[in-house]
Amino acid sequence: MSAGANSGLSVQLVSFADDGALVINRPALNDLVASAPLDERLVVVGMCGPARTGKSLLLSFLAGHLTGQHDPAFMFGWGRQAVTLGVWGMRTLLPVALRDGSKARLLILDSQGLFDSQLSEARTMRIFALTLLCSTVLIQNLSKQVQEDNLQSAAMYSSFAKLVRSQTDAPRLGFHTLFFAVRDWQFDDDDDVDDDDAYLAQILRPKGDADLDGTREALASTFDHMHAALLCHPGRTRSRTAPTHYRR
Numbered sequence: 094m095s096a097g098a099n100s101g102l103s104v105q106l107v108s109f110a111d112d113g114a115l116v117i118n119r120p121a122l123n124d125l126v127a128s129a130p131l132d133e134r135l136v137v138v139g140m141c142g143p144a145r146t147g148k149s150l151l152l153s154f155l156a157g158h159l160t161g162q163h164d165p166a167f168m169f170g171w172g173r174q175a176v177t178l179g180v181w182g183m184r185t186l187l188p189v190a191l192r193d194g195s196k197a198r199l200l201i202l203d204s205q206g207l208f209d210s211q212l213s214e215a216r217t218m219r220i221f222a223l224t225l226l227c228s229t230v231l232i233q234n235l236s237k238q239v240q241e242d243n244l245q246s247a248a249m250y251s252s253f254a255k256l257v258r259s260q261t262d263a264p265r266l267g268f269h270t271l272f273f274a275v276r277d278w279q280f281d282d283d284d285d286v287d288d289d290d291a292y293l294a295q296i297l298r299p300k301g302d303a304d305l306d307g308t309r310e311a312l313a314s315t316f317d318h319m320h321a322a323l324l325c326h327p328g329r330t331r332s333r334t335a336p337t338h339y340r341r
């Protein structure tokens with residue numbers, strides 16, 4: 094299957110109306126909800142981050158790993174144009190086992206790139222807040238290293254999501270785990286970085302500066318857990334073919 098083609102394994106759950114309002118695909122969402130066993134937990138993994146940074150490819154890899162399917166679950170492309178619009182979800186909930194051995198169902202959500210040239214600041218905030226509030230684990234995709242602006246934007250959008258949540262009757266929605274997926278990781282001269290979470294802990298350590306520490310405190314008080322995964326570039330050939338070849 095070529096990049097940009099829809100394999101049918103995922104469905105658009107949220108789109109934008111012309112006036113910028115979010116339009117929810119209720120029939121598809123109802124089908125997903127109806128298929129969730131009542132005695133199993135539902136885990137939602139959502140993805141967000143800048144446009145054209147391999148979000149859909151990574152999620153397709155994750156879905157392929159869990160289902161054994163070779164067709165990419167989420168449309169991805171190698172041109173400049175964004176391929177993912179709004180929010181897409183897998184058509185089916187995937188059976189998974191949690192660390193404590195209990196059975197759960199996994200929903201994977203892919204979202205349009207933040208700051209892509211088609212999304213205004215207001216639309217970017219809405220996509221981020223919606224994905225965050227729906228996710229048990231929100232993956233923040235970024236390139237090369239976690240930088241201050243990545244932390245600042247995560248903190249800023251999260252505070253908007255908190256405001257949205259305060260207007261719902263679901264006070265426990267979202268903010269469980271923020272997971273930084275660092276793509277094209279290329280530093281191998283730092284012994285502390287053997288453990289990906291140790292790398293993140295270094296970044297999140299207080300710096301003795303009110304601004305920098307304010308951002309860190311905002312994130313720490315917002316999310317129950319924060320983790321990181323440092324991922325190598327998949328290789329030019331590999332990123333142009335079926336997403337089954339990540340090294341880490």
Ligand SMILES: Nc1nc2c(ncn2[C@@H]2O[C@H](COP(=O)(O)OP(=O)(O)O)[C@@H](O)[C@H]2O)c(=O)[nH]1
Nearest residue numbers: 144145146147148149150169170171276327332
């Ligand atoms: N640099 C880099 N590019 C990647 C990676 N994974 C995928 N790509 C490329 O990034 C481009 C956009 O992929 P896509 O998954 O559609 O990105 P999205 O817009 O963030 O969903 C394609 O050219 C991919 O081959 C990666 O880990 N690093």
Ligand SMILES: [Mg+2]
Nearest residue numbers: 148149176177
């Ligand atoms: Mg995409």
